[in-house]
Amino acid sequence: MALRMWASSTANALRISCASKAxxxxxxxxxxCFSTVLDGLKYATSHEWVKHEGSVATIGITDHxxxxxxEVVFVELPERKASVSQGSGFGAVESVKATSDVNxxxxxxxxxxxxxxxxxxxxxxxxxxxxxxxxxxxxxNPAELESLLGPKEYTKFCEEExxxx
Amino acid sequence: xxxxxxxxxxxxxxxxxxxxLKLQENLVNARKVHKIPDTLLSLQHPPTYTLGKRRTDHNxxxxxxxxxxIGAELHYTQRxxxxxxxxxxxxxxxxxxxxxxxxxxxRNYVEKLESTMIELASLYDVKAHAGRTGETGVWVxxxxxxxxxxxxxxxxxxxxxxxxIDPDLNYFxxxxxCGIADKExxxxxxxxxxxxPAEEIIQEQLISCFARQFxxxxxxxxxxxxxxxxxxxxx
Numbered sequence: 196m197a198l199r200m201w202a203s204s205t206a207n208a209l210r211i212s213c214a215s216k217a218x219x220x221x222x223x224x225x226x227x228c229f230s231t232v233l234d235g236l237k238y239a240t241s242h243e244w245v246k247h248e249g250s251v252a253t254i255g256i257t258d259h260x261x262x263x264x265x266e267v268v269f270v271e272l273p274e275r276k277a278s279v280s281q282g283s284g285f286g287a288v289e290s291v292k293a294t295s296d297v298n299x300x301x302x303x304x305x306x307x308x309x310x311x312x313x314x315x316x317x318x319x320x321x322x323x324x325x326x327x328x329x330x331x332x333x334x335x336n337p338a339e340l341e342s343l344l345g346p347k348e349y350t351k352f353c354e355e356e357x358x359x360x
Numbered sequence: 361x362x363x364x365x366x367x368x369x370x371x372x373x374x375x376x377x378x379x380x381l382k383l384q385e386n387l388v389n390a391r392k393v394h395k396i397p398d399t400l401l402s403l404q405h406p407p408t409y410t411l412g413k414r415r416t417d418h419n420x421x422x423x424x425x426x427x428x429x430i431g432a433e434l435h436y437t438q439r440x441x442x443x444x445x446x447x448x449x450x451x452x453x454x455x456x457x458x459x460x461x462x463x464x465x466x467r468n469y470v471e472k473l474e475s476t477m478i479e480l481a482s483l484y485d486v487k488a489h490a491g492r493t494g495e496t497g498v499w500v501x502x503x504x505x506x507x508x509x510x511x512x513x514x515x516x517x518x519x520x521x522x523x524x525i526d527p528d529l530n531y532f533x534x535x536x537x538c539g540i541a542d543k544e545x546x547x548x549x550x551x552x553x554x555x556x557p558a559e560e561i562i563q564e565q566l567i568s569c570f571a572r573q574f575x576x577x578x579x580x581x582x583x584x585x586x587x588x589x590x591x592x593x594x595x
Contacts, residue, residue, distance in 0.1 A: 241515070263465020266493065269414050269440075284513065287413065292441035292496040293466040293510040294413045356463060 230353060231258040233324055237340050238349035239282075239300040244324065247340055252301055255328045256288070256319060259353045265290040267319045270312040272329060277305045279332060281339050286329065288319060297329065301339045307331040364577040365398070365462075369567055370590070371583045372403035374448065377410065377435050383591065384518040387456040390594040391516050398457040400570065401520075402563055405446035407432040407531060412441045412509055419443040419536040432531065439519035441496070441509030442539035449547075450527040451563045453520045453570060460515040462574065470508055472573045473521045474498055477506035479569040480523065480562075484552040495540060498523075503546035507538060524548060525562055 236244045242260035246253045261267065269289035279285045279299035287294045308330050312318060319327040334340075344352060375383075380403060390396045409432055411417055420434070420443060427434055432445075446452060453476075459469055474490040477498040481488035488505055491497045498506030506523045526549035537545050549556060556562065571579050582590060 260465075263467060265465075265467035265470075268494075271413065287438075289413060289440040291467050291470045292412075292439075292508045293470055293512055294438060294440040295466050295512040296514065298514075356460075 230262060231324070232346050232350045232353070234346050236324070237300065237343035237345065238352075239298065239343055240352060241282075241298045243298060243300050245300040245340070245343065247334070247337070250333060251306060252303065252332050252334050252340075253328050254285075254299060254301075254330050254332060255323055256297060257349075258323050261320045261323045261327075264288060264293075264295060264320075267316045269294075270316045270319065270329070272308040272312065273305050275305055275308060278335075279303060279305060279330070281336075281342075288316070299330075299332070300343055301332065301334050302336055303332040303334040305330050306333050365575065366578045366580060367400055367457075367571050367574070367576040368397050369400045369402055369579055369581050370587050371563075371581060372401060372587065374406060375403045377405050377408045377433060377446070380405070380454065381435070381437065384454055384456060386591075386594045388513060388516045388518050391456050391458060392514050395594065396456075396590075398455070398461075398576070400567065401452075401454040401456070402567055403452050403454070404448055404450060405452060407445070407447040409434045409443060409445050409535060410439075410509075411436050411443050412439050413437070414442070416442050416539055419539050420534070421536065422534045427534075430531070430534070437509075437511075437519065439509040439511045441507070442537075443535045444507050444509065444522065444538060445527075445531045445535060446522055447527045447531055449525050449559065451523045451525055451559075451566050453523075453566065455517050455520050455570070455574075457517050457574070458515060459512065459517060466510070466512055469512075469517065470496055470510060473508050473510070473570075474506070476566065476570045476573045477521060477523050479573065480566045481505065481548065481551070483565060484548060484554050484556070486548065486551045495538075497538060500546055500551050503544040503551075504537060504540075505546050505548065505551065523566060525559055526556070 236246050238244050242257045244257050267288050267290045271287045273285050280302040284296040285299045286297050309328050478488045488498050488500050508521050509519050511518045524547035526547050532545040
């Protein structure tokens with residue numbers, strides 16, 4: 196019990212939230228593991244994240260998503276200038292012989308794609324929120340961000356999804 | 361309270377690959393809007409080579425025009441995985457199910473598909489196992505007996521698995537199966553010492569293994585005319 200409280204306050208200090216199941220290897224063992232959920236991002240229930248900075252929004256898939264996918268071996272991304280719309284697919288990732296569509300949390304125009312992912316698709320696993328970003332979009336309707344989940348809500352969503360089964 | 365989960369199985373016989381693809385697209389859309397329950401297509405294909413999203417056609421060892429001479433088709437698909445062959449006497453299952461409803465990610469889903477085939481093989485005293493990392497599929501020693509290639513869209517699955525009961529293994533000589541060189545392909549017929557019952561029975565056993573692995577409470581079956589009317593309802 197004490198270990199759990201310590202972990203929880205450490206998690207708060209590191210701005211990490213708790214969700215069940217995943218991959219981080221701590222220096223101690225806990226009965227529960229952590230999927231990382233970052234502050235400052237918005238989340239879709241289909242497990243994509245979006246970071247809105249000024250006129251550009253960066254999009255990728257979450258730590259929870261990459262953990263459930265397994266090792267990513269191939270990433271399909273749209274072209275620049277393609278338009279994406281909220282809730283619709285913009286690309287796909289392949290892992291363990293499964294291609295999974297990735298949906299855009301917001302609508303807009305693609306201004307940049309992460310070309311590193313064609314050589315190093317595994318960046319999505321090792322760095323889902325940073326080096327593994329997928330596309331940058333100029334949002335056409337910033338109000339859509341309001342309909343997405345914040346970090347606490349997304350964490351809760353993941354916990355409920357994993358616990359229900 | 362847990363709501364009982366039913367799996368609806370369509371027993372389809374031999375189906376042309378493109379027809380099966382079109383049907384799966386319609387079923388995925390219907391499943392997405394909850395028009396149909398989790399559905400499993402059980403079928404076989406005429407001789408057909410297929411490629412996945414990565415389009416690894418360097419693993420096709422004969423020129424495409426030559427395929428017609430050996431009576432086979434070639435199709436490019438959106439599934440994961442490399443090149444493979446489908447043909448008569450190979451049991452194919454295409455589950456159109458909601459992963460969200462059962463809380464599975466891609467990795468767990470594929471592991472359960474592997475377990476389904478491993479369980480079936482064990483009914484015939486064949487000790488099969490899942491591949492090492494990067495070699496998804498089901499193996500007996502280092503001979504491949506079952507292949508997997510899946511697509512997941514809005515958390516609904518399509519494509520699925522192919523288990524070699526007794527297909528003509530010569531067809532596999534024209535490809536580097538699943539992009540893995542130096543490994544043989546095998547079949548239940550080759551690996552077991554037991555007499556095999558009629559194929560339909562083996563296919564039904566495979567379906568039961570699937571239903572058990574995925575925790576369905578009940579299975580309902582559609583064949584023949586009832587499939588035709590179900591298809592027209594979702595088109």
